[in-house]
Amino acid sequence: MYSRNRALIFEHIKEHAKIYLFMIILFLTGIIFGAIIVNSMHFIQKQDLFFYLERFFGQIVNEHGIENNIILKESFLYHAKYLFLLFLLGLSVIGLPLIWVLLYVKGLVIGFSVGFLVNQLGIKGLLLASLSIAPQNVIIIPIYIIAGSVAMIFSLILLGKLFSRRPSESIVQPFSRYAGAFVLLVGISFLASIVEAYVANNSMTLLIQSLYE
Numbered sequence: 258m259y260s261r262n263r264a265l266i267f268e269h270i271k272e273h274a275k276i277y278l279f280m281i282i283l284f285l286t287g288i289i290f291g292a293i294i295v296n297s298m299h300f301i302q303k304q305d306l307f308f309y310l311e312r313f314f315g316q317i318v319n320e321h322g323i324e325n326n327i328i329l330k331e332s333f334l335y336h337a338k339y340l341f342l343l344f345l346l347g348l349s350v351i352g353l354p355l356i357w358v359l360l361y362v363k364g365l366v367i368g369f370s371v372g373f374l375v376n377q378l379g380i381k382g383l384l385l386a387s388l389s390i391a392p393q394n395v396i397i398i399p400i401y402i403i404a405g406s407v408a409m410i411f412s413l414i415l416l417g418k419l420f421s422r423r424p425s426e427s428i429v430q431p432f433s434r435y436a437g438a439f440v441l442l443v444g445i446s447f448l449a450s451i452v453e454a455y456v457a458n459n460s461m462t463l464l465i466q467s468l469y470e
Contacts, residue, residue, distance in 0.1 A: 273410055280406045283357060284364040284398070291368020295376050307377050317465050329454035336397065336446035339363075340404050344439045347408030350416045360405040367394060389461035393453035400442050400449065407442075411435045 270277065298306075317323070343359060346352030370390060374382035414431055 273406065276409055276413075277402070277406045280360060280402050280409070283361050284402055287361040287364025287366075288368035291365040291370070292372035294365075294369055295372035303373075303377065306373065310373075310377070314465050317462055323458060323462075325454045325458060328458045329450050332393070332450035332453045333447055336400075336450060337443055339401070340439060340443050340446060343401075343404045343408045344436075347411045347435065348415075350412055350419070353409060353412045356405050356408050356412070360401060363401055367398075385461065385464055388464055389457050392457045392460070393449045396449035396452060397446060400446055404439065404442050407435065407438050 295303075339359070343356060346356050346359075367390065371386045374386045374390075376382070378385065411431065415428075418428065
């Protein structure tokens with residue numbers, strides 16, 4: 258059973274390799290442009306944004322961090338909503354461009370966040386990004402790329418059926434696989450939320466306290 262499922266997964270990836278590659282490039286483009294935006298910001302804009310960042314650091318130092326359970330809940334709800342939105346967009350052909358936009362924006366946010374920390378704090382910012390942003394994103398980035406790719410594939414299947422000479426061909430089986438894939442991805446995203454709440458959050462809190470106390 259395991260070997261059969263693994264073979265099906267490899268066959269699926271091989272068949273849709275161009276779509277997965279397109280999504281990876283789209284995401285990386287977002288990261289690059291996020292970093293470029295940081296460098297193109299005016300000094301005053303950076304100072305204003307850094308002011309709010311320092312207030313956040315101050316709250317962490319004074320309140321000894323944010324509760325792990327709160328981070329876990331908010332993180333998982335965010336990922337679940339994001340994946341559900343991708344799922345819904347994949348159900349319609351017109352949602353295809355929005356899938357691209359969502360994935361690009363996700364990369365843009367990560368690129369901007371890391372770029373801004375490094376730009377303002379140097380090595381300390383790189384260390385902070387490595388501890389607070391990287392751990393959960395090692396898991397969640399592949400999830401989003403896979404989710405966007407699967408949504409795009411299903412959207413293209415629907416588009417193909419619109420122009421198919423066999424309109425009576427059932428959509429039930431492709432839809433069941435599509436829904437099952439997203440249920441699995443939501444489940445894995447919970448693991449990313451656990452990492453964010455109990456690994457990244459604790460590491461970030463200890464680092465900020467050591468730097469600002």
